[in-house]
Amino acid sequence: MADNTCLPRRRAPLSQLFQPDLPRETPVADAIGATIGVTIDGMETKVPLGTTILEAAKSMGVRIPTLCHHPDLEVAGICRICVVEVEGQKTLQAACAYPITAPVRIKTYSKAVRIARRHVLDLLLSEHCGDCYSCIRNGICELQQLAEEYGVDGFRFGHVEEPVAIDDSSFSIVRDMNKCIRCRRCVRTSIDVQEVGVLEAMNRSNKVEISTFMQKPLGNEICINCGQCINRCPTAALYANPALDQVWKALDDPNKHVVIQTAPSPRAAMGECFGLAPGTSVTYQMNTGLKRMGFDHVFDTNFTADLTIIEEGTELVLRLYKALVEGETSVALPQFTSCSPGWVKYCEHFYPEFIPNLSTAKSPQQMFGALIKTFYADKLGLDPKNIVSVALMPCSAKKFECNRPEMVDSGYQDVDFGLTTRELGKMFHQAGLDVPTMPKSDFDDPFGGATGSGLIFGATGGVMESALRTVIELVTGRKVESIFEQGDIIPVRGFEGVRYVEVKIPDVGPVPDILKHLVPNWDWLKGATLKVAVAHGTANAKKVMEDIKHGGKFSHCHFIEFMACPGGCLGGGGQPIPTSKEIRAARAKAIYSEDHELDIRKSYENPAVVKVYEEFLTDGPCGHKSHELLHTHYVARGKHIE
């Protein structure tokens, strides 16, 4: 069975009518512990009851090709490339979908199997329209790789010559159905993993298409732009709307001052674009590469991640103060994080009535954008008109976010282009820059280097941990290390879909200077229990939201972190392909170990943050200036489709 414990399973709506608690898993999982003998290509082994042929083969080092299978997703068994011979069965069996419940003998490359696989490939290619050399997935396409392995040398059953129109209506995601093999990985992602249901198979037989609702352009759909479908698409049928040509153009223009901010997650994944194992950080080598590529300055998004913590944390304190001390009943609690643009759009579409709960603090990307074209432009005496502000993000939704019409508080589009990790990887290749072997260099002033808090934003639970580190110290006056070993707030970490944590505030200290104008003292928090929660992947977000709607335990939370993508940003829709639970875990490990190596691990201690409040945002967190530049508003979109 697919190991997808962090991911929810497909629900059966009718089944809830009959039996609300029925899971959709196969019952073979009931008998835990039993093992069964299997013989694969003459080699014998024992596997737990219910193991699929595919997994059994993998455990023996036998590779069976797959296309519709994905380790994060429910089994489909529809492409039929993985067929194998099972002794005693009249037909070939799909290895990915066949649970072993009795001793079996299997052949994975018999003549019949090879013929069938070749036929499957020939049939898929007969519907395929496109040339590999002009394809965005050239070299990392699962179909191309299998065509090569199985010696496809022509189009036995014809070939489509006339392309259909490409849908590039979305800022984030392009759909090129000429390359679609109907494996439905995107459908299962959209329905099962994210529960947004934007993509679904339409029609029957050879007319099956993967369609949006009513075949509307994706840009008009209730798509949240998370790009999880991209990460799981085996071909070039789905990809992030590219910005690389425009970025090159800016770099080539001598009149432009081009800066880039880099988010924490791409550093833990960029190495994968160069063949390194997942979880190999290349943070400082990448800085060198970016400078050589021509960026004038390279900034660390962690700076604004820290700023986000201060702003969002202050906002939380203010909400709590209003609700608990001033007794204002209209205060929206729990407060929701707003740094994941996928989650924000999800909330706008599916839970518009909860928009007041979203923190008004912008995401780190957008805070940075606003500061670059104001504070930074002033400091360097640059005309903001000539600044091109690029953001390296693990995310496809960031492309949409920087194009939101309200994100122009600097007087210009605050962030000009969002680049995904994959796109920047490609730019490095085009420039012949071998990032892993580059010398290391630091981030540029005036925003400086990372704190650990900003860094761990990349992993699910990271925002919450950063917020707690800062809030605990500001409120109690004690070091967080005296409460949590090494300052690691382990309960909020991990990959379970939803986590609920209570943190006791035993005693309080003096109110620090930065907040003095907002609250007189902390007495009202003495002995309080801070209730927080973390959810990643919108299907999990949905669980929490439904619970809140029905007055469940999450409705009593004070603060909830939501990330649209499974695993958080490190599993974002702009990260290198492939993705799996193991790959995401490796990236998370890289991020957390880098956090440990940093001297400053709390947002409010970041000297650049302190400085920006001293020099520029002089009326403090959630003050007038910060409201103007660092906070935003949202749109109640609902499920209406244009």
Add this chain to the structure above:
Amino acid sequence: MSTDAIKTQGNTLTFSAIPAGEGLRKALAMPRVDIIDMVRDSKLKGRGGAGFPTGIKWNFAAAEKRTPKYVMCNADEGEPGTFKDRLILSEYADLVMEGMTIGGRAIGASLGLIYLRAEYAYLRKHLEDTIKRRKAENLLGQNICGVEGFNFNIMVAMGAGAYVCGEETALIESLEGFRGEPRNRPPFPVVSGFLNRPSVVNNVETLAWVPCIMVNGVDWFKSIGTNNSTGHKLFSVSGDCEKPGVYEFPFGITVADLLKEVGGSDAKAVQIGGASGRCVPKKDFERRLAFEDVPTGGSVIVIGPGRDMLDLAHNIMDFFVDESCGQCTPCRVGNDKLLKGVEMLKAGTCSDEYLDELKGLANTMQVASKCGLGQSSSVALLSIIEHFGDEIHGR
């Protein structure tokens, strides 16, 4: 009883002699295992086409510990040329429901669902009236026939209009409100079916035979038909014959004998088992209709001497290109390639080499498709290519 244009021809159905309620009362007087034993000993095999032994199927479901369990009646009757279930439902609905109730008793289910083909919507009221009446007679509902604790109800669910929804796992998906697409098997429905619970899916006719076996006994049933295909079978006969209609014959009847009865002796071929069955040429008319020889769900389409076999092949492939659910590659794309191949044959533009490619592809579709549809969609075409080579080459 519902009036229906479809009539039996020539012979009286055994069903007409079985009074409602009697089979059920007999079954309820027995321990559950004995019911299953009786069905198994009768060697009753599924009448929906695949011919799986019903007793064994019920036994699997009975052995499952998880509850609730379900009994489903497959009344999707979508196979081209099949209309015997329609007749059974309109005239012998009591026997079908009795079979479901006995099945419920045997496996420990308390809900039965009839998945009724969308085109049979006019039968819905009749079926629901029958359910109501049987409830009033205590043949359905609580403590049926006074048996303490035996509760069983039946609901009618409307089909969603696709041929593939007759495939038992697609039927279940459709019932659950999803696209009607076959599931992976294993697990089979007897282990994990409707709502992931043990479910028995049986054809209308299969279920109707159960009370007959209860009433007339195992030996009676086994005395009819062949050793491996016991009992009578209902055939839906259509095409180039004088007396189309529904017939009851014992299993093992030769094609020639059947043609004699229906007035189709001058046929040049017979399409057995609907679009997914094989085409039997005149030289093979001594073959027997039975699971061990020419298997069938009951559709017999008589092909007169004036017919063009490529028209038949074209019609059948066209049907499958429409009806494939479009999940799996071999069937989704393959049927279209075969259809185009038939068009090329008709136009005289299909080379022998390409015809061989298509035969190879058809073989792959038969072994690599996900469900019975793709596994059998090319059976007719291959048998036509095999037996009518003269007719299809050299146009």
